[in-house]
Amino acid sequence: MTIAEASRKYGLSADTLRYYERVGIIPPVPRTAGGIRDYDEASCGWIELMKCMRAAGVQIEALVKYVALYQRGDETLADRKALLVSQREQLAGRMAEMQASLERLDGKIWLYEQLIGGETAQQRAQEGQSQ
Amino acid sequence: MTIAEASRKYGLSADTLRYYERVGIIPPVPRTAGGIRDYDEASCGWIELMKCMRAAGVQIEALVKYVALYQRGDETLADRKALLVSQREQLAGRMAEMQASLERLDGKIWLYEQLIGGETAQQRAQEGQSQ
DNA sequence: TCTTGACTTAGAGTGCACTTTAAGTGTTAT
């Protein structure tokens, strides 16, 4: 699979795929005799994993560490697990924060629904909320 | 309340508070006779709201628009609500993506738990997953 | 054979959200 095909398949630009490989969050991709990238299943798996982790806000640096550990082999299993657990916790924390914000947004939207369709200055004052 | 006090209270640097005011996601803060910021309850409310929205990943640009609409008064209620609804949807989308990543992380962590404490190459192969 | 288009690299540029710097003014404590 060429870089253009992988790009289409995963919705990441060819630039981004080369960047991911260069920084090391995708291990070296096999090449054709001419030196052109030829993405195989393993490489595609890495792309998908990294797309997923990046979408969740996991930093490139953490992913670089994970891939480096992975490439060192089985002796790094415990370290890799610890890294994932740490990232999982950070992710859960961000999600909790976002949940609070979501609820706050919902509250404000509800308030706007009350205000629209017959709002008066008095009514707004009664609601006891501004912003 | 001075900028230093507000900074401590909300865990945002004085620089960030000034930046927020400059770009317009916090309306002009009242000043003392000497021109020094004197954060009142309304300003504090804005700080808290913006801290919350930024933590959820809402872009500065959207918040600038919201505050601008707010300052134009009651005629912008519908527009403000629409803006909030749009941001709410984007936030919910990001959270769904993150939930998927969280589940994927949990799956990998579970796998590492199986592998650690008696792993062999055969066992890893049987798990049918790499990375 | 020639052009088109996909690929390569190293390195520079971009956008976002701060963050720091420089130069200066005002306030508080001894």
Added chain:
DNA sequence: ATAACACTTAAAGTGCACTCTAAGTCAAGA
């Protein structure tokens, strides 16, 4: 009165994660 510190502004700098550019190579079709 003077030091130390908090404040002001405009503008430059930073860090992250891409994103683009320039210069060049290579394979396939007219």
